[in-house]
Amino acid sequence: MYSKHHFLISVAVAAAVAGLTTTPYPWWLLLVVxxxxxxxxxxxxFLVAGINTGDWEAIRRCVRDPxxxxxxxxxxxxxxxxxxVRRLLSHVVIGGLLVGALAAVAPFLAAFVALVLYFHLLADLVWDVWNESSETDESD
Structure with a gap:
């Protein structure tokens, strides 16, 4: 899934949380986070690609052509x-560490970040399944 889709989903989650709950943070901060x-x-x-391939060409490609x-x-x-699988695993590991660290200092923010990451992962899974079924349909 592309960044523009994740951006829209994340902002929608923030808007829903800001509109449906009482938060200790201003709505605009929730949108930014x-x-x-x-x-x-x-x-x-980029990390996963570097580990999988043994080189960092993807980063160089972005620097050459932003x-x-x-x-x-x-x-x-x-x-x-x-x-x-490695991409989703990386998201879960990084997200889990981030949410765990935040839980110790800002429980509401930790729960909010967990919700944003949940919808990110859900969107990735739906995107991957949809693309997989599209590829399967074309090969039938």
């Missing part, structure tokens, strides 16, 4: 560089 966490978790794709980060995310990674 949701956008940063909901999109930022995907930076782990427009692809915003306009053509499909060009960042080569086929198979990241992998569905």
């Amino acid at each position: 949701a956008a940063v966490v909901g999109v930022g978790i995907d930076f782990d794709h 427009r692809i980060v915003f306009l053509d995310q499909g060009e960042i990674f080569e086929e198979g560089e990241v992998g569905v």
